[in-house]
Every structure is written in structure tokens, then in C-alpha cells.
Amino acid sequence: MYRFLMAALLVCMGGALQAQQPQQEDARTFAKxxxxxGVQVFDVRTAEEYNTGHLxxxxxxxxxxxxxxxxxxxYxxxxxxxxxxxxxGGRSSKAAQWMRENGFTKVVELENGVNAWKQAGLQLEGVNTKKTQLTMxxxxxxxxxxxxxxxxxAEWCPPCKQLEPVLAAFLKSHQQVKLMKVDGGNDTDVMKAVGAKGLPTLIVYKNGREVWRKQGVATAEELAAAVK
Structure with missing residues (x-):
């Protein structure tokens, strides 16, 4: 019985170690x-780098x-x-290791990063698509x-993506509320002027006067209470 338990323990430990091993893919395999x-694609560069082109x-x-x-x-x-x-590949390797150690079940790295993606002749999205900023x-x-x-x-912000269905349901049930979208990756002048320091930031106005604000994901109940 002792030998059986030890063998089972070693198998479990081996599986856990196997799960924690870094997994990398070349650009073409990664692209496929x-x-x-259900795949989540995660860019751990700066927002400025992201805006020069992304997967x-x-x-x-x-x-x-x-x-x-x-x-x-x-999120x-x-x-x-x-x-x-x-x-x-340097930053993503460190980020991937942190994620594996913090409960993410499968994290796959793009070997040599965007540089390898370009060398493989693969296209990036968002290149040369600078939009006109929303004015104050x-x-x-x-x-x-x-x-x-x-x-x-912003469409690339994980908590913003989680907020999307909450906003859609809220606006459907509160048709008297008008939505004003500010692109946190583009409308930087407005973002600075309204004091939005993180994404998402939600602000409720009544006839031009701010009455409520929250940084982060809000619930439908919070939004409903804010517009009463």
C-alpha cells in the first residue's frame, strides 16, 4: 500500500511539474x-507599442x-x-510564468514575440489606423x-470586455440614458480632461453635471442607482 501511495504521489507531482513547464510556439503555429x-490573446507590451500594430x-x-x-x-x-x-519574448515569458504560478491552466508564449510574427510574413492589425480624437x-x-x-x-482592455454585456443590458432597460463612448486608447485629451486615470471609467451626468463615477467594472444595480 505504501509503495502504491508513493507511486501515485510521484505521478501527481510529475503532472503538476509538467503543467508548469513553459510552452512556446513558433509564429505560424501560434497564428493557427x-x-x-475560447482562446484569449494577451499582449503584455505598452499601450503605445500595442497601437503600432497587434495580433x-x-x-x-x-x-x-x-x-x-x-x-x-x-478579468x-x-x-x-x-x-x-x-x-x-522577454516580458511575455515573465508574465506567463507568473500566470502559471497563479492558477492559469494553459499559457502559451509566442516564441520571439512580434519580431518573429513579422519575420514570418504575418500581418498585424491596427497598423496606420490612427483615428481623429474626440474633441472636448x-x-x-x-x-x-x-x-x-x-x-x-477600449476594446483591448480585459475589464472593459467584461463590462460590455453589463452596459448592453443596462442601456436596453434604461432607454432614457444616452451613452457617450470615449476611446481610452485614442481620445487621450478627453480622458485627461475628465480625470479618467484607468480603464474602464464610468461617469454619469445629469444635464452636464457629474453625479456619479466609478473606475472599474460596475454592476447593473450600481448603474441603475446612479441614474435615479
Missing amino acids: DIQQP PKALQADYTNKPEFNERVK LDKQKPVYIYCLS EAYNKGIAKGVVLTDVG
């Missing part, structure tokens, strides 16, 4: 695998900005695969009348 349903459907958090990284990574699903990358004049006009909910967010 991120097309699978399809990639979420972003700057690994070198620990408060930002720790906040955004909470990834630990039970679903995470395919992670940076510019050359347009923003102030948009919030001047009625009840307005400002959503300062």
Missing part, C-alpha cells in the same frame, strides 16, 4: 492556434506597469487558454442634456 474558439483580437496590459497588469489580468478566465506575447467641444455637447453615461474604455 489563436483562431480556436488579432488581442487584449492588452503592460507587464512593466504592475498595478495595471495585476488589475487587468484578474481573464483562468480555465481558458491564454496565448501571450510581447515584442521579443464634442464631448461637452454630448453630455449637456439629459442623463448621459460616459464609458471611457
Whole structure:
């Protein structure tokens, strides 16, 4: 019995060690695998780097900005695969190891990062697509009348993605509320002017006067109470 228990323990330990081993893929394999349903693509470069071009459907958090990284990574699903990358592989390797040690079941690294992606002749999204910024004049006009909910967010922000269905359901049941979108990756002047220091930031205005604010993911109940 003792030998049986020891053997079982060694098998379990071996499986745990195996699960913690770094897993890397070359660019073409990585490109194929991120097309699978349920995959989370995670860019751990800076927002500035992300905006020069990124992988399809990639979420972003700057690994070198620990408060930002720790906040955004909470909104990834630990039970679903995470395919992670940076510019050359250094930051993503460290981020992947942290994630494995903190309960993520499958983290796959892009070997040599975006540099290898480009060398393989693969295309990045978001290259040369700089948009015109929302002006403060347009923003102030948009919030001047009625009840307005400002959503300062971005499509690449993990908590913003989690907030999307909450906002959709809330706006459907509160049709008197107007939504004002501010792109946190583009509308930096407005973001600075309204004092939005993180993503997402939600602000409720009534006839141009701010009455409520929250940084982070809000519940439908919080939003409903804010617009009463």
C-alpha cells in the first residue's frame, strides 16, 4: 500500500511539474492556434507599442506597469487558454510564468514575440489606423442634456470586455440614458480632461453635471442607482 501511495504521489507531482513547464510556439503555429474558439490573446507590451500594430483580437496590459497588469489580468478566465506575447519574448515569458504560478491552466508564449510574427510574413492589425480624437467641444455637447453615461474604455482592455454585456443590458432597460463612448486608447485629451486615470471609467451626468463615477467594472444595480 505504501509503495502504491508513493507511486501515485510521484505521478501527481510529475503532472503538476509538467503543467508548469513553459510552452512556446513558433509564429505560424501560434497564428493557427489563436483562431480556436475560447482562446484569449494577451499582449503584455505598452499601450503605445500595442497601437503600432497587434495580433488579432488581442487584449492588452503592460507587464512593466504592475498595478495595471495585476488589475487587468484578474478579468481573464483562468480555465481558458491564454496565448501571450510581447515584442521579443522577454516580458511575455515573465508574465506567463507568473500566470502559471497563479492558477492559469494553459499559457502559451509566442516564441520571439512580434519580431518573429513579422519575420514570418504575418500581418498585424491596427497598423496606420490612427483615428481623429474626440474633441472636448464634442464631448461637452454630448453630455449637456439629459442623463448621459460616459464609458471611457477600449476594446483591448480585459475589464472593459467584461463590462460590455453589463452596459448592453443596462442601456436596453434604461432607454432614457444616452451613452457617450470615449476611446481610452485614442481620445487621450478627453480622458485627461475628465480625470479618467484607468480603464474602464464610468461617469454619469445629469444635464452636464457629474453625479456619479466609478473606475472599474460596475454592476447593473450600481448603474441603475446612479441614474435615479
